[in-house]
Amino acid sequence: MTELQTIHEDPHLLVLDKPAGLLCVPGRGEDKQDCLSARAQRRWPDALVVHRLDMATSGLVLMARSPGMQRALGDAFAARQVHKRYEAIVDGLLPAGDDWSLIDAPLIADWPRRPLQKIDPSGKPSQTRWRVARALPERHASHLWLEPLTGRSHQLRVHLLSIGHPILGDALYGSEEVRQRAPRLLLHATALEFRHPADGRLLRLESPPPFA
Numbered sequence: 001m002t003e004l005q006t007i008h009e010d011p012h013l014l015v016l017d018k019p020a021g022l023l024c025v026p027g028r029g030e031d032k033q034d035c036l037s038a039r040a041q042r043r044w045p046d047a048l049v050v051h052r053l054d055m056a057t058s059g060l061v062l063m064a065r066s067p068g069m070q071r072a073l074g075d076a077f078a079a080r081q082v083h084k085r086y087e088a089i090v091d092g093l094l095p096a097g098d099d100w101s102l103i104d105a106p107l108i109a110d111w112p113r114r115p116l117q118k119i120d121p122s123g124k125p126s127q128t129r130w131r132v133a134r135a136l137p138e139r140h141a142s143h144l145w146l147e148p149l150t151g152r153s154h155q156l157r158v159h160l161l162s163i164g165h166p167i168l169g170d171a172l173y174g175s176e177e178v179r180q181r182a183p184r185l186l187l188h189a190t191a192l193e194f195r196h197p198a199d200g201r202l203l204r205l206e207s208p209p210p211f212a
Protein backbone atom coordinates (compact mmCIF):
# COMPACT_ATOMS: atom_id res chain seq x y z
CA MET A 1 0.00 0.00 0.00
CA THR A 2 1.50 3.32 -1.06
CA GLU A 3 1.72 6.19 1.41
CA LEU A 4 -0.86 8.96 0.93
CA GLN A 5 0.57 12.09 -0.63
CA THR A 6 -0.71 15.13 1.25
CA ILE A 7 -0.72 18.37 -0.74
CA HIS A 8 -2.52 20.47 1.90
CA GLU A 9 -3.67 19.85 5.47
CA ASP A 10 -5.40 22.18 7.93
CA PRO A 11 -8.02 21.76 10.69
CA HIS A 12 -10.86 22.14 8.16
CA LEU A 13 -9.88 20.32 4.97
CA LEU A 14 -7.37 18.12 3.18
CA VAL A 15 -6.09 17.93 -0.38
CA LEU A 16 -4.61 14.56 -1.30
CA ASP A 17 -2.86 13.34 -4.44
CA LYS A 18 -4.67 10.15 -5.50
CA PRO A 19 -2.68 7.57 -7.47
CA ALA A 20 -4.15 6.03 -10.60
CA GLY A 21 -5.90 2.72 -9.97
CA LEU A 22 -7.22 3.62 -6.51
CA LEU A 23 -10.95 4.10 -5.90
CA CYS A 24 -12.04 7.32 -4.17
CA VAL A 25 -14.74 5.53 -2.13
CA PRO A 26 -15.41 1.84 -1.42
CA GLY A 27 -16.93 -0.23 -4.21
CA ARG A 28 -19.07 -3.34 -4.06
CA GLY A 29 -17.32 -6.46 -2.79
CA GLU A 30 -14.55 -7.21 -0.33
CA ASP A 31 -11.88 -6.65 -2.98
CA LYS A 32 -12.99 -3.02 -3.48
CA GLN A 33 -12.80 -1.74 0.10
CA ASP A 34 -9.31 -0.26 -0.21
CA CYS A 35 -9.83 3.31 -1.38
CA LEU A 36 -8.64 6.88 -0.86
CA SER A 37 -11.33 7.71 1.72
CA ALA A 38 -10.57 4.60 3.80
CA ARG A 39 -6.84 5.31 3.75
CA ALA A 40 -7.46 8.96 4.65
CA GLN A 41 -9.75 8.05 7.55
CA ARG A 42 -7.10 5.82 9.07
CA ARG A 43 -4.91 8.92 9.41
CA TRP A 44 -7.63 11.56 9.78
CA PRO A 45 -10.74 9.90 11.29
CA ASP A 46 -12.81 13.03 10.55
CA ALA A 47 -12.05 13.01 6.77
CA LEU A 48 -15.18 13.22 4.59
CA VAL A 49 -15.55 12.88 0.80
CA VAL A 50 -16.46 16.06 -1.12
CA HIS A 51 -15.93 14.96 -4.74
CA ARG A 52 -14.43 12.04 -6.64
CA LEU A 53 -12.07 11.15 -9.43
CA ASP A 54 -12.42 8.09 -11.65
CA MET A 55 -10.42 5.12 -10.40
CA ALA A 56 -8.13 5.36 -13.45
CA THR A 57 -7.52 9.11 -13.01
CA SER A 58 -4.79 10.41 -10.73
CA GLY A 59 -4.47 13.79 -9.04
CA LEU A 60 -5.92 16.20 -6.53
CA VAL A 61 -8.88 15.23 -4.34
CA LEU A 62 -10.40 17.59 -1.78
CA MET A 63 -11.76 16.21 1.51
CA ALA A 64 -13.53 17.98 4.38
CA ARG A 65 -12.89 17.46 8.09
CA SER A 66 -16.38 18.19 9.40
CA PRO A 67 -19.96 17.85 8.11
CA GLY A 68 -20.30 21.64 7.97
CA MET A 69 -17.15 21.99 5.86
CA GLN A 70 -18.32 19.11 3.66
CA ARG A 71 -21.56 21.01 2.96
CA ALA A 72 -19.74 24.28 2.31
CA LEU A 73 -17.29 22.69 -0.12
CA GLY A 74 -20.05 20.70 -1.80
CA ASP A 75 -22.00 23.93 -2.29
CA ALA A 76 -18.89 25.57 -3.78
CA PHE A 77 -18.54 22.74 -6.31
CA ALA A 78 -22.26 22.95 -7.16
CA ALA A 79 -21.97 26.72 -7.69
CA ARG A 80 -18.87 26.25 -9.89
CA GLN A 81 -16.73 28.18 -7.43
CA VAL A 82 -14.00 25.54 -7.45
CA HIS A 83 -11.68 25.97 -10.43
CA LYS A 84 -10.36 22.61 -11.67
CA ARG A 85 -7.66 21.89 -14.20
CA TYR A 86 -6.59 18.55 -15.62
CA GLU A 87 -3.86 17.48 -18.02
CA ALA A 88 -4.15 14.64 -20.51
CA ILE A 89 -2.27 13.11 -23.41
CA VAL A 90 -4.61 12.29 -26.27
CA ASP A 91 -4.40 10.49 -29.57
CA GLY A 92 -3.71 12.64 -32.61
CA LEU A 93 -2.05 15.97 -33.34
CA LEU A 94 -3.95 19.14 -32.51
CA PRO A 95 -2.70 22.63 -33.45
CA ALA A 96 -1.22 24.55 -30.53
CA GLY A 97 -2.56 28.05 -29.86
CA ASP A 98 -3.38 30.61 -27.21
CA ASP A 99 -7.14 30.19 -27.44
CA TRP A 100 -9.31 27.80 -25.47
CA SER A 101 -11.86 25.66 -27.29
CA LEU A 102 -15.18 24.49 -25.84
CA ILE A 103 -16.87 21.10 -26.07
CA ASP A 104 -20.57 21.55 -25.30
CA ALA A 105 -22.19 18.11 -25.42
CA PRO A 106 -24.84 16.72 -23.01
CA LEU A 107 -24.07 13.40 -21.33
CA ILE A 108 -26.28 10.54 -20.22
CA ALA A 109 -25.65 7.05 -18.82
CA ASP A 110 -25.29 4.38 -21.51
CA TRP A 111 -27.51 1.97 -19.56
CA PRO A 112 -26.89 -1.24 -21.55
CA ARG A 113 -23.12 -0.62 -21.20
CA ARG A 114 -22.92 0.73 -17.65
CA PRO A 115 -20.83 2.38 -16.25
CA LEU A 116 -20.18 3.98 -19.64
CA GLN A 117 -21.60 7.38 -20.52
CA LYS A 118 -22.56 8.74 -23.93
CA ILE A 119 -23.48 11.98 -25.63
CA ASP A 120 -27.23 12.39 -26.02
CA PRO A 121 -29.43 15.48 -26.60
CA SER A 122 -31.61 14.41 -23.65
CA GLY A 123 -28.60 14.19 -21.30
CA LYS A 124 -27.37 16.64 -18.68
CA PRO A 125 -25.65 19.80 -19.96
CA SER A 126 -21.89 19.20 -20.00
CA GLN A 127 -19.09 21.57 -20.97
CA THR A 128 -15.32 21.20 -21.17
CA ARG A 129 -12.71 23.82 -22.09
CA TRP A 130 -9.52 22.55 -23.66
CA ARG A 131 -6.26 23.93 -24.98
CA VAL A 132 -3.12 22.35 -26.42
CA ALA A 133 -0.14 22.57 -24.06
CA ARG A 134 2.25 20.99 -26.57
CA ALA A 135 2.24 18.78 -29.61
CA LEU A 136 3.93 15.37 -29.40
CA PRO A 137 4.50 14.55 -33.08
CA GLU A 138 6.87 11.68 -32.35
CA ARG A 139 3.98 9.95 -30.53
CA HIS A 140 1.21 11.21 -32.83
CA ALA A 141 -0.32 12.70 -29.69
CA SER A 142 -1.09 16.01 -27.98
CA HIS A 143 -0.69 17.16 -24.38
CA LEU A 144 -3.83 19.09 -23.38
CA TRP A 145 -4.96 21.34 -20.57
CA LEU A 146 -8.58 20.63 -19.64
CA GLU A 147 -11.06 22.63 -17.57
CA PRO A 148 -14.42 20.93 -16.95
CA LEU A 149 -17.14 23.54 -16.41
CA THR A 150 -19.51 20.80 -15.25
CA GLY A 151 -18.75 17.65 -13.29
CA ARG A 152 -20.38 14.72 -15.08
CA SER A 153 -19.18 11.15 -14.75
CA HIS A 154 -16.44 10.35 -17.33
CA GLN A 155 -16.98 13.82 -18.82
CA LEU A 156 -13.44 14.50 -20.00
CA ARG A 157 -13.01 11.01 -21.42
CA VAL A 158 -16.27 11.07 -23.42
CA HIS A 159 -15.88 14.67 -24.58
CA LEU A 160 -12.38 14.06 -25.93
CA LEU A 161 -13.52 10.86 -27.63
CA SER A 162 -16.36 12.86 -29.23
CA ILE A 163 -13.91 15.17 -31.01
CA GLY A 164 -11.84 12.22 -32.24
CA HIS A 165 -9.01 12.47 -29.69
CA PRO A 166 -9.44 9.79 -26.98
CA ILE A 167 -7.11 9.82 -23.98
CA LEU A 168 -4.23 7.38 -24.31
CA GLY A 169 -4.56 4.33 -22.07
CA ASP A 170 -8.35 4.67 -21.74
CA ALA A 171 -9.56 1.11 -21.13
CA LEU A 172 -13.24 2.13 -21.20
CA TYR A 173 -13.50 4.39 -24.23
CA GLY A 174 -10.33 3.88 -26.26
CA SER A 175 -9.78 1.45 -29.10
CA GLU A 176 -7.40 -1.45 -28.53
CA GLU A 177 -4.63 0.57 -30.19
CA VAL A 178 -5.30 3.59 -27.93
CA ARG A 179 -5.39 1.38 -24.84
CA GLN A 180 -2.06 -0.22 -25.68
CA ARG A 181 -0.22 3.10 -26.12
CA ALA A 182 0.00 3.82 -22.39
CA PRO A 183 0.25 1.70 -19.22
CA ARG A 184 -2.55 3.73 -17.57
CA LEU A 185 -5.12 6.40 -18.40
CA LEU A 186 -3.06 9.53 -19.09
CA LEU A 187 -5.38 11.90 -17.22
CA HIS A 188 -4.34 13.82 -14.09
CA ALA A 189 -6.13 16.42 -11.93
CA THR A 190 -3.36 19.02 -11.71
CA ALA A 191 -4.91 22.06 -10.00
CA LEU A 192 -7.67 23.11 -7.63
CA GLU A 193 -8.39 26.76 -6.79
CA PHE A 194 -11.08 27.94 -4.39
CA ARG A 195 -11.85 30.24 -1.48
CA HIS A 196 -11.32 28.53 1.86
CA PRO A 197 -14.80 28.43 3.48
CA ALA A 198 -13.33 29.00 6.96
CA ASP A 199 -11.45 32.26 6.31
CA GLY A 200 -12.02 33.26 2.68
CA ARG A 201 -8.38 33.02 1.61
CA LEU A 202 -7.67 31.88 -1.92
CA LEU A 203 -6.13 28.41 -2.08
CA ARG A 204 -4.44 27.12 -5.21
CA LEU A 205 -3.09 23.59 -4.97
CA GLU A 206 -1.09 21.95 -7.74
CA SER A 207 0.26 18.52 -8.65
CA PRO A 208 2.29 17.94 -11.81
CA PRO A 209 1.21 14.96 -13.92
CA PRO A 210 3.19 11.75 -13.26
CA PHE A 211 3.52 11.17 -17.01
CA ALA A 212 5.06 13.05 -19.91
